[in-house]
Amino acid sequence: MNLKQLALMLDLSQTTVSRALNGYPEVSEETRRRVADAAKRHGYRPNPSARRLATGKAGMIGYVMPAGGSVDIDPHFVEFLSGLGDYARAHELDLVLSPAEAGDEETTYRRVVANKQVDALYISAPRHADGRIVLAQQLGIPYIVHGRSEGLDFEYPFLDIDNEAAFHSATRLLLQLGHKRIALINGDETQTFAIFRERGVQRALAARELALPPSLVRSVAMTEENGYRATRSLLEQGEAPTAIVCSSLIMALGVVRAVRDLGLTIPRDLSLVAHDDVFPWLKPESFPVPLSTTRSSIRAAGQRIAERLAARISGLETGARGEIWPVDLVVRGSIGGARA
Amino acid sequence: MNLKQLALMLDLSQTTVSRALNGYPEVSEETRRRVADAAKRHGYRPNPSARRLATGKAGMIGYVMPAGGSVDIDPHFVEFLSGLGDYARAHELDLVLSPAEAGDEETTYRRVVANKQVDALYISAPRHADGRIVLAQQLGIPYIVHGRSEGLDFEYPFLDIDNEAAFHSATRLLLQLGHKRIALINGDETQTFAIFRERGVQRALAARELALPPSLVRSVAMTEENGYRATRSLLEQGEAPTAIVCSSLIMALGVVRAVRDLGLTIPRDLSLVAHDDVFPWLKPESFPVPLSTTRSSIRAAGQRIAERLAARISGLETGARGEIWPVDLVVRGSIGGARA
DNA sequence: GAAAGTTTCCAAAGCGCTTTGGCTGACAAT
DNA sequence: ATTGTCAGCCAAAGCGCTTTGGAAACTTTC
Numbered sequence: 001m002n003l004k005q006l007a008l009m010l011d012l013s014q015t016t017v018s019r020a021l022n023g024y025p026e027v028s029e030e031t032r033r034r035v036a037d038a039a040k041r042h043g044y045r046p047n048p049s050a051r052r053l054a055t056g057k058a059g060m061i062g063y064v065m066p067a068g069g070s071v072d073i074d075p076h077f078v079e080f081l082s083g084l085g086d087y088a089r090a091h092e093l094d095l096v097l098s099p100a101e102a103g104d105e106e107t108t109y110r111r112v113v114a115n116k117q118v119d120a121l122y123i124s125a126p127r128h129a130d131g132r133i134v135l136a137q138q139l140g141i142p143y144i145v146h147g148r149s150e151g152l153d154f155e156y157p158f159l160d161i162d163n164e165a166a167f168h169s170a171t172r173l174l175l176q177l178g179h180k181r182i183a184l185i186n187g188d189e190t191q192t193f194a195i196f197r198e199r200g201v202q203r204a205l206a207a208r209e210l211a212l213p214p215s216l217v218r219s220v221a222m223t224e225e226n227g228y229r230a231t232r233s234l235l236e237q238g239e240a241p242t243a244i245v246c247s248s249l250i251m252a253l254g255v256v257r258a259v260r261d262l263g264l265t266i267p268r269d270l271s272l273v274a275h276d277d278v279f280p281w282l283k284p285e286s287f288p289v290p291l292s293t294t295r296s297s298i299r300a301a302g303q304r305i306a307e308r309l310a311a312r313i314s315g316l317e318t319g320a321r322g323e324i325w326p327v328d329l330v331v332r333g334s335i336g337g338a339r340a
Numbered sequence: 341m342n343l344k345q346l347a348l349m350l351d352l353s354q355t356t357v358s359r360a361l362n363g364y365p366e367v368s369e370e371t372r373r374r375v376a377d378a379a380k381r382h383g384y385r386p387n388p389s390a391r392r393l394a395t396g397k398a399g400m401i402g403y404v405m406p407a408g409g410s411v412d413i414d415p416h417f418v419e420f421l422s423g424l425g426d427y428a429r430a431h432e433l434d435l436v437l438s439p440a441e442a443g444d445e446e447t448t449y450r451r452v453v454a455n456k457q458v459d460a461l462y463i464s465a466p467r468h469a470d471g472r473i474v475l476a477q478q479l480g481i482p483y484i485v486h487g488r489s490e491g492l493d494f495e496y497p498f499l500d501i502d503n504e505a506a507f508h509s510a511t512r513l514l515l516q517l518g519h520k521r522i523a524l525i526n527g528d529e530t531q532t533f534a535i536f537r538e539r540g541v542q543r544a545l546a547a548r549e550l551a552l553p554p555s556l557v558r559s560v561a562m563t564e565e566n567g568y569r570a571t572r573s574l575l576e577q578g579e580a581p582t583a584i585v586c587s588s589l590i591m592a593l594g595v596v597r598a599v600r601d602l603g604l605t606i607p608r609d610l611s612l613v614a615h616d617d618v619f620p621w622l623k624p625e626s627f628p629v630p631l632s633t634t635r636s637s638i639r640a641a642g643q644r645i646a647e648r649l650a651a652r653i654s655g656l657e658t659g660a661r662g663e664i665w666p667v668d669l670v671v672r673g674s675i676g677g678a679r680a
Numbered sequence: 681g682a683a684a685g686t687t688t689c690c691a692a693a694g695c696g697c698t699t700t701g702g703c704t705g706a707c708a709a710t
Numbered sequence: 711a712t713t714g715t716c717a718g719c720c721a722a723a724g725c726g727c728t729t730t731g732g733a734a735a736c737t738t739t740c
Contacts, residue, residue: 050726067425085407085439099425223621281563390696
């Protein structure tokens with residue numbers, strides 16, 4: 001069932017039917033109703049390829065996904081997807097994933113935009129002065145950055161959590177408990193979120209005139225193994241920290257294992273706070289000692305981003321609006337007073 | 341730059357240019373070369389919307405993704421995506437995710453197919469007599485099932501790992517070590533893979549004339565917390581098992597925690613084997629006691645599925661070919677002889 | 681009651697590609 | 711010299727939608 005048939009059946013022109021269906025004003029209310037009825041009754045659905053060819057709109061949002069032998073997709077991505085799906089489901093919005101050689105995403109970005117395959121782009125895990133943002137801006141396609149990038153000479157739309165404040169408050173809490181040597185096990189330091197987190201820790205320390213020496217910072221890919229190694233190396237050095245702030249629950253698993261291997265106890269010998277992105281399959285409450293966390297649901301962010309992307313596509317949202325979400329600090333048993 | 345302009349510039353008809361580019365025979369070699377050159381030089385790329393409208397081919401593969409407030413996307417999906425990306429990247433194949441109300445995927449399947457949005461479908465996590473497979477079959481769109489479904493009265497193309505053999509050999513190994521009460525912590529029992537795994541355990545036990553009583557089986561969503569609970573309830577009952585076979589590394593985390601909470605030790609008091617889907621961020625070697633596993637990379641499966649899907653789209657693969665991958669049994673420290 | 685607006689609808693021209701159904705000219709066969 | 715064949719090319723018709731540029735019919739205005 002296509003437009004032509006439907007028009008014929010209603011004894012109207014394609015023009016009128018199309019307009020009636022798309023809410024244009026030059027159609028009488030009665031005709032509009034007739035058309036809408038018939039469309040529903042016959043299950044008419046405009047062919048998206050044809051519509052796309054005619055309008056240039058795709059009805060999809062795009063994500064250029066880094067891929068290649070050595071590239072692992074972030075497990076957080078699934079949570080983002082769940083959130084995006086929650087929103088998109090109700091709005092018949094699809095997401096197209098275009099795999100690109102990691103490092104050369106540009107080609108794929110250009111292809112996707114030139115081909116009008118998508119109406120808007122989702123950009124995640126931005127780095128400093130991220131070229132993808134510059135590109136999207138310059139290609140003039142709607143987009144939203146999940147996270148932030150610094151060093152760009154223009155404003156851009158984004159949604160981020162307040163990583164700096166989160167890690168600041170976690171660190172401050174540890175300081176209040178008397179800790180002085182606080183270590184940070186961070187994610188990949190080329191990622192902006194990691195920079196912000198380190199900054200948060202530093203600021204809290206600075207307020208007490210303390211510093212964050214490089215010997216107390218580790219920046220690594222967020223795996224259990226890396227959490228373990230980082231912790232071993234931190235605790236086995238001369239001036240071992242009495243508290244650790246950790247960028248992910250997955251790494252925190254490794255931290256806990258290392259602490260145990262060293263015959264130490266949380267929170268007696270070491271206090272631990274980790275950032276929790278809210279996975280359904282791993283909860284801070286289910287750590288041997290319930291984990292204190294800075295918490296922010298990636299899934300919720302996914303919902304919101306889908307919503308904003310949809311708004312940008314339909315022109316309801318414009319300009320460089322940035323949204324920064326506060327992060328909860330949830331105190332559980334994994335922190336305690338520093339030992340004298 | 342579109343076909344028309346390119347044709348004009350070459351002083352050829354659109355027909356010839358189109359044919360030259362698409363490898364049709366009725367074009368002289370020389371013309372073909374001229375056309376190919378010019379296309380490359382001017383960076384001509386056929387507009388996919390137009391092509392799709394004309395051919396009905398989309399150049400994309402689809403995945404109808406269950407979504408909704410209470411639905412969590414499987415963390416394994418990321419690994420699958422990484423694999424798919426590895427292949428698709430080199431072939432300019434995109435993946436479109438269409439979120440659907442969990443439980444009513446049918447509407448979305450129909451929409452996606454009717455709209456010719458995708459050329460092939462990926463179907464994952466099949467259940468018994470899965471309706472999605474029936475639907476895809478009946479809609480006549482190429483597809484591949486990741487896993488297997490029983491109770492269907494037709495053959496279908498799939499890729500699965502040999503879950504039954506994997507769990508059979510794991511169980512047999514435990515039996516050889518002298519274990520008699522072996523428990524199974526399984527995934528959601530409506531999933532076919534879970535059924536196969538249970539069957540594998542049962543078969544191994546049956547060979548020794550042992551049974552798998554319901555009291556030694558748990559079927560739960562694969563979270564750490566559920567692994568913990570299942571283990572507690574298994575070990576705290578009268579006839580506690582001396583070995584556990586577990587369907588996922590994530591649940592195994594919970595198993596380990598529960599064992600420790602009960603003051604027991606692996607492998608002295610309990611032997612443990614888990615299935616490892618090969619996550620980059622959680623490895624069986626990094627368990628307190630290195631975990632014995634049945635191992636099969638979901639990522640590799642993703643690559644292969646992308647490849648087969650591409651083959652099916654281009655007509656190189658047809659029919660109901662099923663592929664069953666063997667699973668490695670990797671022995672590490674988490675198993676030991678049963679206590680007398 | 682004619683002029684000027686309004687409302688409601690339509691025919692037809694794209695959007696950029698593929699594909700059908702020729703046409704042309706060169707060469708071989710008769 | 712005539713016919714047949716075939717390689718190589720083309721014009722034009724879709725694919726199913728949106729949108730431009732009218733054109734009737736119907737109101738309102740003076």
